[in-house]
Amino acid sequence: MADDRLALTWQLSEVHGWGLVGVHTCLYLVDRGTPPLLLVKPGLSSLRPQNQAALRGLEDGFARVEAIAARNPGKVLHLEGFTVLHALGNGFLPGPPSETYRGDRNIGVIAFEDTRFDAAILARAGSYDRLIVHSAYNRRLLEERGFTNVGVALQGVDPSEMGPLEPQRRFGDRFVVFSGGKMEFRKAQDLVLAAFRRFHARHPEALLVTAWHNPWPHTAASIAESPHTPVRPEVGKDGRLRIRDWAVANGLPAEAFLDLGFLTRPQIAGVMADCHAALFPNRCEGATNLVAMEAMACGVPVVLSANTGHMDLIRDGVCLTLDRQDPVPDRDGSRVGWGESSVDELVERLEQLHADRAAAEARARRAIDFIRGERTWRAFAEAFVAAVS
CATH class of the missing domain: 3.40.50.2000 (Glycogen Phosphorylase B;)
Structure with missing residues (x-):
């Protein structure tokens, strides 16, 4: 894994949680000198100007891989030298990009509230080399089902945009x-x-x-x-x-x-x-x-x-x-x-x-x-x- 680059299967944006996860992961990787590959066109227009500038260069990699996928419709593309991060929803269901792209390693990323684990869900969850969740609650539920290769990363805020400001009293004395x-x-x-x-x-x-x-x-x-x-x-x-x-x-x-x-x-x-x-x-x-x-x-x-x-x-x-x-x-x-x-x-x-x-x-x-x-x-x-x- 040390030499693998990361590829993301969800859209970057500053509109929703998944988008923010992607934005700040990419900012870190770019700063580290290991820019990721985007497998979904980023929503750069939703980003603050400084983040747009920092991540705009990732569009070129997306355009190249998109062109390859267009020339190979219906095929699963193996991205050699990449670990693909797959965004999963409740039921461990992947999005459409996960049907097209696979890497040398494939990591499922999920924050789930639906706690059902039938045979099909267990099979989907078990198909990934590793799972990463965003709470101790999710990790415990997976470990109770026998999963041992589970990582946790707790989400956060950007102190440059979220900090205490002086009240403007827009609501008066209420x-x-x-x-x-x-x-x-x-x-x-x-x-x-x-x-x-x-x-x-x-x-x-x-x-x-x-x-x-x-x-x-x-x-x-x-x-x-x-x-x-x-x-x-x-x-x-x-x-x-x-x-x-x-x-x-x-x-x-x-x-x-x-x-x-x-x-x-x-x-x-x-x-x-x-x-x-x-x-x-x-x-x-x-x-x-x-x-x-x-x-x-x-x-x-x-x-x-x-x-x-x-x-x-x-x-x-x-x-x-x-x-x-x-x-x-x-x-x-x-x-x-x-x-x-x-x-x-x-x-x-x-x-x-x-x-x-x-x-x-x-x-x-x-x-x-x-x-x-x-x-x-x-x-x-x-x-x-x-x-x-």
Whole structure:
């Protein structure tokens, strides 16, 4: 492996988690003098200018391999001298590039929430020379199934774009609670809404600010599984979720809610600067939760559910935790380890942050030190490339 170059089967971008994994892995490899081969055209237009400049040279390698694939339609191309990193989804399903390209070694990369392991899934997972995951939770599940060649690389943030800024008071004197992540049952926006509804009744100055945009709106229908939000979100004529209407239909006053839609990378830190709390009662995270880490890096006091991938973020004194974790209904074995947080406990944590701002700020400062010290994208890339070896 020492002489192998790496090849990536997913798109570079700064729009989603997979894209960021690719961007920061490539930045590290380019800095190290071992540029990777891209097997999917990079989304350079989504990158910040300095990252575009650093990675633009990778387009030439992609163009060459794309031309070879075009001359050999339907064939599997062996990339001699390369270790191919294959992006896998739930069920260890690969994307289309993995059907075209194979390397001297083939590494599966995955952060999974669906915990089913039937014979076909076990066979797919076992077909790779090595698996790399992004949480101790995922590694444990694989080891319990007998996999021994599993590496872990914990995702991070870029301190140059995620750091505490001076508040701009864009929301006036309101107590601002942030919640982010694409809307779906797993992300538990229903629990946020149920808890904030009760909190707002006691503190009418409170405002819930969200970034719940889901680029795959049909997957948001899973939120209707919750007893807390019996009204499911509708999709508007523009193809976007009507998130504000959903919040109001489930009992939150319109003046207490603001959904910001999709936040671009340059917008995130500014929004976080004006928030006093961030809630993440997620039922499951296959990785460590990028949005939660960004909030912590920006100095927002964070509440995390004590389950799954969140456990890699929980350190004494850096966040408040939701310790009561009941089993989530699971009929087919797809939710092993998932946790149902208590709405009562979530309200208690909000009250704690509201009542003692000094303690909340001290906790947030410790979180900044933790994230910037141990959970950076550069630290991730170093661990990721080492795990490949």
